[in-house]
Amino acid sequence: MMKIKPNKVLFIKLGEGGKYEKDCIEKSQTLRLGYQETEHSLCQSKSWNLIRDYFIEEMNCLSQVATSHTNQIQQFYEEDENTLWITFYLNKFWWCFSKPEITQLSDKSKVRPVIGNWSDKDINGNTLLASNISGKLLKTQGFRGTICKVPEQKYAIAKINCEQMKEVLEVEQALNNLKQKLTLLIQNLQWKDFETLVDLIFRQAGWQRIGDMGKTQKTLDLELLSPVTGERGIVQIKSQSDLPQFLSYQNTFITMTDYDKFFYVVHSAKSNLEKYENETDTKLYLVDKIAELTISAGLVEWVIKKTS
Structure with a gap:
């Protein structure tokens, strides 16, 4: 899919409380505007001053509020096909382009057709989960009106186009460098310190150790319990190991039906184990x-x- 190059990005709330979301996104492929009290003919003739006066005189709106309502309606009617529309639905980030062809429905709400379909995917086909979206963009959901400009316009476009911000790339590079240097330090840990590090990692992940480390059974160095899920796990820690040894332990783990999770941790792996594409249930x-x-x-x- 080609990268998108919109002239503008607007957020639209599809109905009060999202009441139009399912229909617009899953069925009709439209943008939909409420404002049933606003005459469709006045909007078509671009009589924006009359509409603003209506909000002031008939709806008792303050001048600033009347202007805001009018601007939102005007954007819905006049934005061209190069405007990117975004919204949030089912914990995902959705986007589309739309033709400025406005139709009034029987309930006097207004719709304009989406070009193609609403999409919750980036240009590479990855789902745009809200959990992976910047909080600065997510807060747009809190807008109390219907349509507003998106402050994080560049970010929204970059997210759809799978483009990383310069700052993000720099942080990722720094993390990669840290991981590479840290790997060297870990390889220099004394054996007992390496065992302790593994123990601390699992404890930080919420596991609780049962029994003394390294003093349980031949086939495990750590026996673990998850207090949240009740799952039991075992960890085998090896200073050195190769592929045949790992597979041998895997066969043993299969017979240990009292456990839910199996972890095989190696400090220094032989090349055949490093190259192995693990498809077993054991975490390597x-x-x-x-x-x-x-x-x-x-x-x-x-x-x-520990290494200094």
């Missing part, structure tokens, strides 16, 4: 994954102190 964590988890768990400083 090599040192690069441990470095990533160390960052997520906020244990970078701990590693630095």
